[in-house]
Amino acid sequence: MPEIRNVLEDQLRKSGARLPARFPWQLLIFSLAILGVTLASYFGMVFGLMPYLNSQLNGVNAQIDNLEKTVNKQQQENLINLYSQLTNIQDLLGSHVASSALFDDLEKNTYSQIYYTRLSLSLIENKLEIQGIAPNFNVLSQQLDSFKKSPLLGNVLLESAKSTTDGISFLIQAVLGPNALK
Amino acid sequence: MFIAAIFVYGSFISPAYSDINNLRAELSARSQTVNEQQSAISQVQNLLKEYQNISSVETTIGTMLPLSEDTAASLNQIIGLATVNNLKLESVSVSRMANRPSNEQGLVKGVGVLRFSFLLNGSYANFKSFLRAMETNVSLMDLINLQIESSLGSRINGGNISFSVDADAYYQTK
Numbered sequence: 001m002p003e004i005r006n007v008l009e010d011q012l013r014k015s016g017a018r019l020p021a022r023f024p025w026q027l028l029i030f031s032l033a034i035l036g037v038t039l040a041s042y043f044g045m046v047f048g049l050m051p052y053l054n055s056q057l058n059g060v061n062a063q064i065d066n067l068e069k070t071v072n073k074q075q076q077e078n079l080i081n082l083y084s085q086l087t088n089i090q091d092l093l094g095s096h097v098a099s100s101a102l103f104d105d106l107e108k109n110t111y112s113q114i115y116y117t118r119l120s121l122s123l124i125e126n127k128l129e130i131q132g133i134a135p136n137f138n139v140l141s142q143q144l145d146s147f148k149k150s151p152l153l154g155n156v157l158l159e160s161a162k163s164t165t166d167g168i169s170f171l172i173q174a175v176l177g178p179n180a181l182k
Numbered sequence: 183m184f185i186a187a188i189f190v191y192g193s194f195i196s197p198a199y200s201d202i203n204n205l206r207a208e209l210s211a212r213s214q215t216v217n218e219q220q221s222a223i224s225q226v227q228n229l230l231k232e233y234q235n236i237s238s239v240e241t242t243i244g245t246m247l248p249l250s251e252d253t254a255a256s257l258n259q260i261i262g263l264a265t266v267n268n269l270k271l272e273s274v275s276v277s278r279m280a281n282r283p284s285n286e287q288g289l290v291k292g293v294g295v296l297r298f299s300f301l302l303n304g305s306y307a308n309f310k311s312f313l314r315a316m317e318t319n320v321s322l323m324d325l326i327n328l329q330i331e332s333s334l335g336s337r338i339n340g341g342n343i344s345f346s347v348d349a350d351a352y353y354q355t356k
Contacts, residue, residue, distance in 0.1 A: 045202060050205065057209050082240070082243065086320045088284065120328070
């Protein structure tokens with residue numbers, strides 16, 4: 001090994017050459033280029049793209065303001081009221097009571113010998129109470145049977161019945177179906 | 183310089199890019215809003231045109247469900263129906279019931295309820311006719327309670343009968 005080293009030193013001495021200490025220009029240029037691109041991107045974003053996007057956004061906001069002015073407050077209020085009224089009317093008609101159907105049904109299902117003296121109807125409780133006079137218990141029994149066949153009445157109950165000078169005075173209670181009169 | 187470039191990227195470019203993304207998202211959302219509003223407004227304007235053309239509808243809807251409490255109008259309806267059907271109106275009282283909130287959320291307002299309790303006198307046939315007219319009347323009214331009582335011993339089907347009625351009339355709340 002020392003022999004090889006000596007040979008190399010001799011060669012260098014003979015040629016009189018020196019190894020130069022060179023500045024790393026290429027690395028410097030590369031770093032500078034990267035910094036330049038980075039700075040250019042930043043300034044492009046801050047002074048180019050951002051103002052452009054902001055102006056676009058302002059334009060869209062102005063469009064929204066103009067659109068809101070297209071239909072004035074009064075027209076908006078009228079339309080909301082109309083829509084609300086129509087929706088509420090639809091709901092109310094859905095639960096609207098047609099109580100006259102009950103009277104048609106009672107007329108159809110009442111024996112001619114029977115007459116009523118008092119009727120009480122509660123559509124909150126869906127309850128019907130009928131007070132009346134029957135000529136005898138047989139007719140009253142037939143009347144109860146007739147009520148039981150009615151499509152509108154359920155749970156027909158003879159609350160009381162007693163003999164009076166006019167005939168048999170009775171009180172009948174019945175429950176109306178939940179949608180019987182709708 | 184390489185380190186300076188990394189510093190510029192981390193400290194300036196990255197936050198600026200994030201701001202730009204936020205702006206883009208906002209712009210996109212607002213543009214969508216504009217498109218939706220334009221479509222909605224064109225529909226609303228068409229509706230308004232139709233609505234102005236048929237102004238009688240407004241009157242009918244206003245009669246069916248007034249925009250405010252209108253005791254006089256409902257009372258007039260009851261008086262008119264009783265008169266037309268030859269029934270004698272003996273007494274009337276009105277009470278304000280709890281408002282019914284709307285089933286639907288949003289634009290639909292609630293419904294106010296006025297309960298009319300009144301006493302009528304007349305024949306059964308006339309009352310039935312009154313009841314039918316009340317059911318089919320333009321102004322919405324619902325029977326709530328009814329008591330029919332004949333005068334001493336007489337049959338409900340004939341003679342003078344008294345009818346005690348509770349009926350609800352409606353209006354739209356503000």
